[in-house]
Amino acid sequence: MVNDKSSSSRRMGGNKKTAEVTRRGFFGKTIAAIMGLIGFGLGIPLFGYAVLPTLKKREEPWSEVGPLELIELNRPKELEVVRSSSSGWMKSNTVRSFWAYKKPDGEVVAFSPICTHLGCGYRWSDADQQFLCPCHNSVFDLEGKVLAGPAPRPLDTLPTKIEGDRLFILYQEFKAGLPKKEAI
């Protein structure tokens, strides 16, 4: 491959030369084939090993919040929930908050605590009966609808379920700034 007209083939006559060239070609091709085989045999598993676990969708577990009495009628309260998460082999608990209230028909409404504009934390104002985001002054009503400000979509609701007298929540985070709700 380096110098095909090199010493070895120069010494040889015409016929021998072609034989030498094909021999060289055979060796070269076999070497390339073996190296390619090792390369693929190693490369594909290593790629999968490094990349596939990062693509796995994480499964959110339901987290128990506590007794239903925590929730008040039509008056949102910020509640905390311990969310168990796992990263690889590490299982850890993190505390997250969310806003929740009960509707007259008993249905529980829960909102992600993250403003849909740029991700600040908003507050419920009893006086205004509105959610106020202090960052860029977005305002939402009890239903989460945008009343004013730059927020591109209503507050993000979180799935809840009730078992006995206990409230459970499926805590999730959503991308801020988009007109549509999209989980992270």
Added chain:
Amino acid sequence: MNRLFSWLSDRLKLPPILHHLLDEAIPGGASWIYIFGSVTLFLFLLQATTGTFLALYYAPTPDHAYESVKFIQEEVPFGGFVRGLHHWGASAMMAAIGLHMLQVFLYGAYKPPREPMWIVGVFLLILTLTFGFTGYLLPWDQKAYWATQVGINLVGSVPWIGGTLARILRGGAELGALTLSRFFAIHTLFLPWLIMFLIAGHLFILRRVGPAGPWDKARAKRISEPFYPKQVFMDAVAMGAVFLALVVLVNLFPAHLGDPADPTDTTFRPVPEWYYLFYYQLLKYSEGPWEPVVTFVLPVLFFAILFAIPFLGRKRERSPARRPIAIGAGALFLVFVFTLLGLAMKETAALKKTDPAVERGRAIYAKLACAGCHRIHGQGAQVGPDLSFVGDARDRDWLIAHFKDPQALVPGSIMPPTRLPEPELEDLTRYMLSLKKG
């Protein structure tokens, strides 16, 4: 492909480099006997690659090491494959180095002017053994923990400085977080730099002095063949075969992960990797005054001789037939090593065949903290009788009766009656009966 090559070649002036790399003359021509060096290098690169990828998910702390290895082994796609390759690759590398050294020794290729190459080679062997020793601890399972405990205790038995050395290795007084993190750092940072440097030196010397070729000078002169293509072809075939063999091994015998390391369980009997096994066997025969000889004098002597080999015979003769002393000594050494290895394998095979009842009994022994009074193979207190070989002295009925009411059989015994459900009592007795000589 060709156009890209010539484009690059024009700019980077590749032909002289390729000529230098590939057209080196091999005296006596290409040969299958020369593949071991390349295979060792290939295995080193494989270890470096798989090791780098293992580091993606490995956590070098006692509270996560085991979990992270389990995660790699059981949950990461191809995790078992990558870990298996690294595990078996280590063994393969030891085998390849052994064969490589054997070939060099047989061909007298360490003789002038290649002494520096041999010496760098011995350093490479020591580094590889250190890789094996430091890597062994990282999964932090029982085997890893106890084998390392034994290894460090061996170092600790060196006269004068042993205690200090052991502390330095452990990173303190006990085997724990500091030990694991320093073994990890040595295994993945210190040693790789060092070995790359030495491998470069080894290859540099090879290119300066040239390959040794056959011991028959006439033959070496008569035939000369460039490194490429035939030798490269042979090396590639060997590498491909080794790679395939490893893939098969990994699939047939996945790398093992035992129970998590438990420093309180002193009944665990570690068996080292096969490449330390002959030495382990030697240790079994060395009790009392012989111990320092085996743990300290012999290894030092072994490596001293290894380093001295190129300077022992002054003759330049390379043919094995005309080097009876060297070849004889080498053969003797091999017979010695393989005899020990064979004995050790026989014993470990016997060890593995122990029935599950014995294992359960061993677990009960650990749980009841019998080692608080009794000693088995050097582990445990010496309040009650040493039980290392109790299976030779007592039979099943005696043991069971004795467990139930020790004073009835041994008047004045301080051993409390053992109140266990029948099946557990049976298991414990089976374990006692398994403690026999030979």
